[in-house]
Each structure stands twice: as C-alpha cells, then as structure tokens.
Amino acid sequence: MSTLGRIKHILFGRPIHSKLAHHERLAVLLALPVFASDALSSTAYAGEEILLVLRTGGSSSLSLLTPIAVALVLLLWTVVFSYYQTIHAYPQGGGSYRVSSENLGPFWGLMAGGALLIGYVLTVAVSVAAGAAAIIAMLPMLQPYAVLIASASVALIATINLRGARESGLVFAVPTYSFVLLLLVLTGTGAVLAASGHTEPLDNSRLGSGAEGLVGLAYLFFIVKAFVAGCTALTGTEAIADGVLAFKAPEAKNAAHTLVLMAALLSILFVGTSWCLQYFHILPMDFSEPGYRPVMAQLAAALFGDNSVFFYLTQAATALILFLAANTGFADFPRLSMFMARDGYLPRQLTSLGDRLVYQNGILTLAVLSVGLLALKNANTHGLIPLYAIGVFLSFTLSQSGMVGWWLKSKRRSWKKWVSFGGALVTATVTVMLLVGRWSEGSWITLVALAVCLAFFLRIKRHYDWLAKKLNVEERDRIPKSKTIVLLLVPRLHKGILEAISYAQALTKDCRAVHVTLDERSAKRIRDDWIRVGTQIPLVILESPFRSLVEPIIEYVDQAIAENPGNTVTVIVPQAIPKYAWQGLLHSNIATVLKKRLASRKNVVITNVRYFLE
Structure with a gap:
C-alpha cells in the first residue's frame, strides 16, 4: 500500500464491503443526532432572532416572545405531519425533491432540490458560525478568529462524515443528548427560580424605540416580522424525509419515529427556553460589542452563575451541538445530490459511493461551498440567517403541495390531504413574508442563488441528453474498420525502449x-x-532548432494524420518507473504534456509503456 493510501485509511478508515452496507444504517437513537441536530440546535439562536425584532418595540413587546414560540411550534407540527406522510409515501428517500418532481412536475422538483441544496450549505455555515459564537462567549479573546474556528469545524465534521454514517452517529450522540439534557435542566432551573420570585433586571439600553406606539396593521406587521424571524426554528425538519434510506429496516417506520421524537424535543426546548428568555429579561447583544454573548449564554449565566460549572457545561454543549448541527447538511446534501445527479441534473460524480459507503464527492463539495460562504460573511450568524429560512420554507411548501397532488393521484378520500393543503398555504405565506420582510437584509440573494442553480441544473441536463443522443448505438451503426500508425518516441536507447519496441510491433506493421x-x-x-x-x-x-522536445512531435503527428486521415495515430512514450515515489521528481514524463497538446485532435492515442526499475 502506498503512503497516501495508509494516510487515507488512518483518517477515514478502511474500505467497507458492499455486503456490509446494512451495518452502516442507523437506529432511531443514533439517527436523531445525525438528522435532527440542526433542528434541535435552532433553539440556541431562533429565540435571539425573534428578540432582535421585538426589542425595537420597547419593553411591552417582549411579552410576545412566548406566544410567538407557541405559534411556531404549531406550524412545526403541521410541517412534521406532512413529512410523516412523505416518509411513508416515498420510503426510498428523496423527500421534497422526489415528491415535487413526481406530483408537481420536474421544474418544481428542481426548485425544491435547489432550495434544499442552498439550505444545506447555509445550515452548515449558520451552525458552525453559531458554534464559533458560543466559544467566543466563553473565550472572548478568540473573537478575531471566528472564521478560522468555523472553517476548521467544517473540515473536522466533513472528515468524520467521510468515515461513514454509523461512525458519525456514534460521535454525535453524546453532544446532542447532552445538549438536550442541559437545556431541560436550564428550563427547569428557570421555572424553579421563577416560582421563588427571582428575576433579572431589564437592560433598557438594549431596547429600541422604532416600533413603539404602533397600532392596527402596522403593529400586526411588526408581530409578523418577529414571527418570520423565528422561523429558523423549523429549519432541518425536512432532513429525515430526505434520508430515509440511511435508517435500519423498517426504514419508513424508524424514520417516522425519529421525526416525531425530534419534533417533540424541539417543541419542549424551544417554548421552554423562550419563556425563560422572556421572564428573565434577556436581550441580544451586538456581535461586535465587547464581551459579546448570545442570549442563551446570557440566560445560562443568569440562572447558573457567571462562572459556574453548569454555565460552562451548557456553553460547551451548545457550542458542540451548533457545530454538529452542520452534520444535518452533511447527512442530506450528498444524498439529495445523488438523487439529482442520477436524474441528470448534477454531475454524475456525485452518484459515486466511496470506500466507506458515503457519497464522498457530495461531502467534499458541501465543505468547500460552506467555507467559502463563512469567509464571505465573516462567520456572522446575523448576516447568514436572513438567507437561511427562505429556501427551507420554499421546499416545505413544494413538499406539502406535492403530497396534495399525491393524494389526488391516488384518488383516495382522506382528511390528510387537507392538512397538507393548509400547511402548504401557511408555509407559502411564510416564504413570502420571509422574502419581503428580510429583503433589505439580503433575502433576495437566495432568489438569485436559486435562479443560478436552476440554470445550472438545466444546462447539465441538456448536456447529458445531448451526450446520450450522440453516444446511443442505432441500428445502422456498425463496428468501423480501422488501421493504426504507431509512433514510438525514443529519447535514447535503454532497456525500457526494448520493451516498448516489442509492444509497438505487436500493434501494427506500420511502426x-x-x-x-x-x-x-x-x-x-x-x-x-x-x-x-x-x-x-x-x-x-526530427531536428529542433528552438530546443523544444514537444513541438516537433506535434508537427509530425499532424503530418501523419494529414497523410492518413482515416487512421488512428498511436504515440507510445516509454517511461521508467523508479523504485521510490520521491525519485519520480527527478524524471520528466513527456506523455502528460503530449496528452494536453493533442487532446483536441481526433484519432490520436497517447500511451505509456512503463519499465519498472528494481
């Protein structure tokens, strides 16, 4: 095995045989950390996004936080109900992309697929940026290194995913369940302190006044804007439906159970922490403010004590799950890319299953895109979140609309289609609200990105359709008769040349x-x-007055082609292979240069005849 191969095995593990693929599938308790970490982690920042809006309405508006959280949980269960149906209707996976494609049409399937791919890139970027913010809350001196911390986290999570689905589930289980447990303790502590009459003073310096005194429609729009800001709490809900095939058999049943468990935990954590934030008067800080802390860090400090063990445990668990929430993107982006590539809308390399039975090209693509976005937005969650939820809610809308179409096609009477229909209307409305309400913050960028993705998908599909047409064997096609001319390159006479002479003579008499x-x-x-x-x-x-070894050969090949237009010209390049890899740096391989220079010429083949130096 080569040195590179050994390093690869150390980093990513040894190859897994295809017959052992079922061992890599996930049970419910391991699938939850893999697919639900994004949704559960949104508890750490969704409340903050709502408060950023509510604080502009003065102290009286802060009491709306808990009612808005409850309304978002009701919307969550509507979406979950629709995806529960999708899982059972499409147990082979594909989620929103598959249900939209088959019931609404290919264009709407591409719209859903593009929206989700963008959403997964943003999932990774937002999650690791929020995780970096949680670390900075504990260690403020690291604030200048936010992008570096976030990028290193992406690289680490990508490496873990390249090791296989089962290993990533085991790695992510402890941080995910620790986060859930610590937030339950946090909420319980808040309830106990509230019952004893304890509260925190309100910092009026962080309140705004831009929305004070609003009435009627203006006040309603203010509430809607806060509701829309909190819709990030629902991101990641679709992930389980997209990755049904990653579950142990029975796949649909286990995926559905995981979906319901995720929704129940998210409902409890989100409403509980939102109530605590409201009761204890926690308000957001500006990202650039010295001593910056997210609202969840402020809440933990208020309830557990600023330097207590539970404060640091909560922050560590929050940072870990925010980092690991990116795993939802790494779990689903490669699978969705595979479905779309299989249909011809993305490069076919994304359908390749790697040594560890994961779609490694999709994982690497997601890592590169996410790091680029983090660098562009300076790892600032407030700069990323406005772009985040639009694509996800668009996919919610198309998925639920697709399920309405599925019920209509099946011609079965069921009240379930009306739930999907109502859910589609609500999520469509929220999508428009997100787009309009955050237009000035850059929500339009998501639309531009989606349009670019659609053009990209259609261009790739057009290429593959053209390629299939060109390569398709028709009845009139016959195997052509061909002759070859062999040109054997001889830099000097050595043992390797003797083997090349033997090979050349075996090909044709015209050498x-x-x-x-x-x-x-x-x-x-x-x-x-x-x-x-x-x-x-x-x-x-051939003489070379300008000392080029390549140009005279190119000219001679062109001459041979011109003399015999229908023949194939085979250029044989003898190559000595040294015993050690580093010795290859001391040798030149003209075949590489010739292949590039002759790539555009028809009927030209470049081949190496290797001679191994023992």
Missing part, C-alpha cells in the same frame, strides 16, 4: 521510431544504437 535531436552528436549516437539493436522499425530523426 516508426521518432527521436527529437537538439544537436548532431546525439543524432549520430541514436542512429548507431538503433542499427546495433537490429530492429526493422525505421528511425525518424
């Missing part, structure tokens, strides 16, 4: 040895050596 000379002495030496060997292959010596 020519070609030597490029830079001076007359080398030409005479190669002529004498060639006569001594006694081969019947004629030797052609």
Whole structure:
C-alpha cells in the first residue's frame, strides 16, 4: 500500500464491503443526532432572532416572545405531519425533491432540490458560525478568529462524515443528548427560580424605540416580522424525509419515529427556553460589542452563575451541538445530490459511493461551498440567517403541495390531504413574508442563488441528453474498420525502449521510431544504437532548432494524420518507473504534456509503456 493510501485509511478508515452496507444504517437513537441536530440546535439562536425584532418595540413587546414560540411550534407540527406522510409515501428517500418532481412536475422538483441544496450549505455555515459564537462567549479573546474556528469545524465534521454514517452517529450522540439534557435542566432551573420570585433586571439600553406606539396593521406587521424571524426554528425538519434510506429496516417506520421524537424535543426546548428568555429579561447583544454573548449564554449565566460549572457545561454543549448541527447538511446534501445527479441534473460524480459507503464527492463539495460562504460573511450568524429560512420554507411548501397532488393521484378520500393543503398555504405565506420582510437584509440573494442553480441544473441536463443522443448505438451503426500508425518516441536507447519496441510491433506493421535531436552528436549516437539493436522499425530523426522536445512531435503527428486521415495515430512514450515515489521528481514524463497538446485532435492515442526499475 502506498503512503497516501495508509494516510487515507488512518483518517477515514478502511474500505467497507458492499455486503456490509446494512451495518452502516442507523437506529432511531443514533439517527436523531445525525438528522435532527440542526433542528434541535435552532433553539440556541431562533429565540435571539425573534428578540432582535421585538426589542425595537420597547419593553411591552417582549411579552410576545412566548406566544410567538407557541405559534411556531404549531406550524412545526403541521410541517412534521406532512413529512410523516412523505416518509411513508416515498420510503426510498428523496423527500421534497422526489415528491415535487413526481406530483408537481420536474421544474418544481428542481426548485425544491435547489432550495434544499442552498439550505444545506447555509445550515452548515449558520451552525458552525453559531458554534464559533458560543466559544467566543466563553473565550472572548478568540473573537478575531471566528472564521478560522468555523472553517476548521467544517473540515473536522466533513472528515468524520467521510468515515461513514454509523461512525458519525456514534460521535454525535453524546453532544446532542447532552445538549438536550442541559437545556431541560436550564428550563427547569428557570421555572424553579421563577416560582421563588427571582428575576433579572431589564437592560433598557438594549431596547429600541422604532416600533413603539404602533397600532392596527402596522403593529400586526411588526408581530409578523418577529414571527418570520423565528422561523429558523423549523429549519432541518425536512432532513429525515430526505434520508430515509440511511435508517435500519423498517426504514419508513424508524424514520417516522425519529421525526416525531425530534419534533417533540424541539417543541419542549424551544417554548421552554423562550419563556425563560422572556421572564428573565434577556436581550441580544451586538456581535461586535465587547464581551459579546448570545442570549442563551446570557440566560445560562443568569440562572447558573457567571462562572459556574453548569454555565460552562451548557456553553460547551451548545457550542458542540451548533457545530454538529452542520452534520444535518452533511447527512442530506450528498444524498439529495445523488438523487439529482442520477436524474441528470448534477454531475454524475456525485452518484459515486466511496470506500466507506458515503457519497464522498457530495461531502467534499458541501465543505468547500460552506467555507467559502463563512469567509464571505465573516462567520456572522446575523448576516447568514436572513438567507437561511427562505429556501427551507420554499421546499416545505413544494413538499406539502406535492403530497396534495399525491393524494389526488391516488384518488383516495382522506382528511390528510387537507392538512397538507393548509400547511402548504401557511408555509407559502411564510416564504413570502420571509422574502419581503428580510429583503433589505439580503433575502433576495437566495432568489438569485436559486435562479443560478436552476440554470445550472438545466444546462447539465441538456448536456447529458445531448451526450446520450450522440453516444446511443442505432441500428445502422456498425463496428468501423480501422488501421493504426504507431509512433514510438525514443529519447535514447535503454532497456525500457526494448520493451516498448516489442509492444509497438505487436500493434501494427506500420511502426516508426521518432527521436527529437537538439544537436548532431546525439543524432549520430541514436542512429548507431538503433542499427546495433537490429530492429526493422525505421528511425525518424526530427531536428529542433528552438530546443523544444514537444513541438516537433506535434508537427509530425499532424503530418501523419494529414497523410492518413482515416487512421488512428498511436504515440507510445516509454517511461521508467523508479523504485521510490520521491525519485519520480527527478524524471520528466513527456506523455502528460503530449496528452494536453493533442487532446483536441481526433484519432490520436497517447500511451505509456512503463519499465519498472528494481
């Protein structure tokens, strides 16, 4: 095994046999950390996004936080109900993309797929940026390194995912369940302190006044804007429906149970922490403010004490799950890419299953895109979240609309289609609200990105359709008769050349040895050596007054093509292979240059005849 192969095995593990694929599938308790970490982690920042709006309405508006959280939980269960149906209707996976494609049409399937792919990139970027913010809350001196921390986290999570689904589930289980437990303790502590009459003073300096005194429709729009800001709490809900095939059998049943468990935990945590934030008067800080802390860090400090063990445990668990929430993107982006690539809308390399039974090209693509976005937005969650929820809610809308179409196609009477219909109307309304309400914050960028994705998908599909048409064997097609001319490159005579001569003669009788000379002495030496060997292959010596080894060969190949337009020209390049890899740096391989230069010429084949140096 090569050194590179050994390093690969250390980092990513040894290859897994295809017959062991079922062992890599996930049970409910391991699937929850893999697929639900994004949704559960939104508890850490969704309340803050709502408070950023509510604080502009003065102290009286802060009491709306808990009612808005309850309304968002009701919307969550509507979406969950629809995806529960999708899982059972499409147990082969594909989620919103598959249900939209088959019931609404290919264009709407591409719309859902594009929205989700964008959403997964943003999932990774938002999650690790929020995780970096949680670390900075504990160690403020690290604030200048936010992008570096976030990017390193992406690289680490990508590496873990490249090791396989089962290993990633085991790695992510402890942080995810620790986060859930600590937030339950946090909420319980808040309830106990509230019952004893304890509260925190309100910091009026962080309140705004832009929305004070609003009445009627203006006040309603203010509430809607806060509701829309909190819709990030629902992101990640679709992940389980997209990855049904990652579950142990029975796949649909286990995926559905995981979905319901995720929704129940998210409902409890989100409403509980929102109530605590409201009761204890926790308000957001500006990201650039010295000593910056997210609202969840402020709440933990207020309830557990600023430097208590539970404060640091909560922050560590929050940082970990926010980092690991990116795993939802890594779990689903490659699978969704595979479905779309299989349909011809993305490069076929994304359908390749790697050594560890994961779609490694999709994982690497997601990592690169996420790091680029983090660098662009300086790892600031407030700059990323406005772009975040629009694509996800668009996919919610198309998925639920697709399920309405599925029920209509099945011609079965069921009240369930009306729930999906109502859910589609609500999520469509929220999508428009997100787009309009956050237009000035950059929500329009998501639309532009989606349009670019759609154009990209259609262009790739057009290419593959054209390629299939060109390569398709028709009845009139016959195997053509062909002749080949062999040009054997001879830099000097050595043992490797002797094997190349034997190979060239086996191919065809029309063989020519070609030597490029830079001076007359080398030409005479190669002529004498060639006569001594006694081969019947004629030797052609090409002069190179400009000292190029490649140009004379190119010109001679073109001449051979012109003389015999219907023949194939095979250029044989002998190559000595050294015993150690580093010794290859001491040798030149002209075949690489020739392949690039002759790539546009028809009927030209470049081949290496290797001679191994023992």
